Amino acid sequence: MNSYRTFRDNPMYRYLLLLVISSAIGFQGWRTLFNNYAVDVVGVNGFQIGVIQSVREIPGFLTFFVVYLLLVIKEHRFAALSIIMLGGGVLLAGFFPSFGGLIFTTVVMSVGFHFFETTNQSLSLQYFDHTRVPRVLASFKSYGALTNITVGGIIWLLSSFLPLQNMFWLFGGILILTGLYALTRDPVDKTKPPQQRKLILKKKYWLFYTLNFLAGARRQIFVVFAIFLLVEKYGFSVRHITVLFVLNNIMTFFLSPQVAKAIHRFGERTMLTIEYASLFLVFLGYGLIEDKNVATAMYLVDNLFFSFSIAINTYFQKKADHEDIAPSMAVGFTINHIMAVVIPVFGGLLWMYNWRIPFIGGAGIALTSLVFAQFVKIPKLPR
Numbered sequence: 001m002n003s004y005r006t007f008r009d010n011p012m013y014r015y016l017l018l019l020v021i022s023s024a025i026g027f028q029g030w031r032t033l034f035n036n037y038a039v040d041v042v043g044v045n046g047f048q049i050g051v052i053q054s055v056r057e058i059p060g061f062l063t064f065f066v067v068y069l070l071l072v073i074k075e076h077r078f079a080a081l082s083i084i085m086l087g088g089g090v091l092l093a094g095f096f097p098s099f100g101g102l103i104f105t106t107v108v109m110s111v112g113f114h115f116f117e118t119t120n121q122s123l124s125l126q127y128f129d130h131t132r133v134p135r136v137l138a139s140f141k142s143y144g145a146l147t148n149i150t151v152g153g154i155i156w157l158l159s160s161f162l163p164l165q166n167m168f169w170l171f172g173g174i175l176i177l178t179g180l181y182a183l184t185r186d187p188v189d190k191t192k193p194p195q196q197r198k199l200i201l202k203k204k205y206w207l208f209y210t211l212n213f214l215a216g217a218r219r220q221i222f223v224v225f226a227i228f229l230l231v232e233k234y235g236f237s238v239r240h241i242t243v244l245f246v247l248n249n250i251m252t253f254f255l256s257p258q259v260a261k262a263i264h265r266f267g268e269r270t271m272l273t274i275e276y277a278s279l280f281l282v283f284l285g286y287g288l289i290e291d292k293n294v295a296t297a298m299y300l301v302d303n304l305f306f307s308f309s310i311a312i313n314t315y316f317q318k319k320a321d322h323e324d325i326a327p328s329m330a331v332g333f334t335i336n337h338i339m340a341v342v343i344p345v346f347g348g349l350l351w352m353y354n355w356r357i358p359f360i361g362g363a364g365i366a367l368t369s370l371v372f373a374q375f376v377k378i379p380k381l382p383r
Helices: 011-042 046-061 063-069 075-093 099-127 133-158 164-182 203-233 238-266 268-288 292-319 322-353 357-373
Strands: none
Touching (some): 011 046, 011 099, 046 099, 063 099, 099 292, 133 164, 133 292, 203 357, 238 292
């Protein structure tokens, strides 16, 4: 039985929501500013962008260390510390406008971001049952999207008179203060069974691992090369990119709750099938149609399907033993970032040969994901 009337009454929900909003402020601010900062201020090329983005994913590849850190730090406090580190990386980016500086500050930011995402998903699956967790995860995505819209509006207003470096300082400082406040809170339910504090790999979770592996590759093509295409090839300014981020997040804000309802009604396999079939067409559109308006449309449609990834975690929760959640989320994040570390560098090299190649490769990844999605089977669970 649920001890709270709604999931919003759970102290852990309110705690995680505060940190989710903070994470969105930091990462969206960094992501919106980064490409224009890197191109216009630092002067990087396509290969260097690939190197930076590849380095950015290395901390995600190392998230299995979270399991061992949780031996000495409570998981909810570790989440707050991760937000502080994320804020520190964003703040420092404004102090080091060079290729080496971008690499260093990106790593700091990324450690905080990836470690928070791991603990956020782990705590969400631990504290909310299978009937509520889709709505919880969708709620976080909606509030994150609303935060992203706000950040976009702030950047839009400030970009005409405030240097990009100063905006990094602003967003980083906000995160550090919020993380320090969160360290004073204690939302823990002491009746929850303890999590395993060791790495586990189980055969029955093979599909969860596979879908995470492929999702990491898909995400990188969107995050790295779709945005870079708009900036480097089509000359979009920071204001253009900000507008697109705002539009994306307006769609996410309204779509995420509907995705949660659809997962509950139609099941994870159906939702993942729709996602991957659509992404196959989207990546072909990026690569085969050389038009900035089409690229813009593909970027917006591409973003629509990010909320569908909730289905991977809800599928796992229904298959998993409760004590496996924290270590398995750490392993899942690590697997997710295997391709994420490799793709930006090799994709950057291929980009310099022909910009279409990363997107054609993305279409192949989407098609492979579509095949594996057909293996998703959900056990019967009490409602």
